[in-house]
Amino acid sequence: MTLLTGRVALITGAGGGIGRGIALRFAQEGAKVALHCRTSTAAARALADLLAAETGEETGERAVVLPGADLTDEDACRGLVARAAEWGGGRLDALVNNAGVQPVRALPGMTAQEWREVVDTNLTSVFAVTQAAAEVMRERGGGTVTHIASVEARMPAEGHAHYAAAKAAVVMHARAAALEYGPHGIRVNTVSPGLIDSEGLAEAWPDGVRRWREAVAVGRLGRPEDVGDACVFLASPLASWVTGHDLVVDGGVSARPTW
Template structure:
């Protein structure tokens, strides 16, 4: 029996990178997967085709999750597609711009908070209403190790991800009586095509610092999300699961 056999899941920001890795791992473990994207429809459709090639079932849902009404619509459409059920939500959609604090505008700050935090709030609220009526479910937010250890030029991103971790803990407290578990996964540096060429110094420093000696892969994050959505984590809620190859264990002095 696969770990997520029979589940209906929604993965936001599922058109590429980490989101695609999560969606594929969910499908491999038996879940039917609703793939959300904002503008990258073709990559999302390609992921849906890959899932179909695995013998699974997937649908692409489009929307701008900085609008709370759109969040509610996407969640509702996922549940309707799933026959009225939604067992798992992975809040992966987000942005990671680079900007120094001294020159950052309030609009730039709000854009990151809306994309990374407010969307998590709205999608979780909509999903919890559906899950609560059916006896429970699992919600996983994709946070970051920058929630604990900020990086230069990422103040808005780091602050939003720290808030995502605390939202999960608060939601775990309030939604627990309804059988809904809420957790976070905090990845370290996840590899993608072209990253080593675009940021050679950063990749080099990461590889020197990380105990396991490599960058992460999207499926590593997907594995963590599968675990948290599965029966193996039935007594796990309010937890932040760090997936960073051990780099957070490195001394800073």
């Protein structure tokens, strides 16, 4: 038996690096995973095929790709949850709100439209998908919801005012949701990653990667699977008394003094 055997999980933004790492770890721990993607359909389908190969099951048994839902649209969020629950035989045990964007834009020149695009994608989507998923979970006696926040919820970076504000709100949404959904057996937490490595990152942002390596206590960048491990823990029975908590996964960067 593994930690999530028999569970059905929905992971948003599963076509990207962190989403892929979360999905891999959920499947490896026995969960069936519904992989949402907006545009990265090919990457999500490749992931579904990989999960099938790893588990020895047919594609579509351990993982299904649910493409196209625009999570800034409330109806699309509800439709996505309904599709995931239908595939799961009427159940949805875990939700990971991973989808998001991280554009760089200086605050003095930022437009209200640019602000709204980030807030709607990173925060309003979390509210809408969680609300829809909770309706399914409460009918079956409970479930878990994990939002992917960021260390920038506490330590903003230049050019990320909209992103940092949205992620800080995501952390508070989880705490509020934990309070209100707790009586229905639904636990809600956040995972706040630090800098997670991805293909081409060192070439695209050499100074930032260098500074992170100098600051991080464990001497390396994060991996998508590091975030996946944290999400598995929070969705598992090991965290049955953990809710309203923000689990920081940053290799110890936030432990370093800033003065």
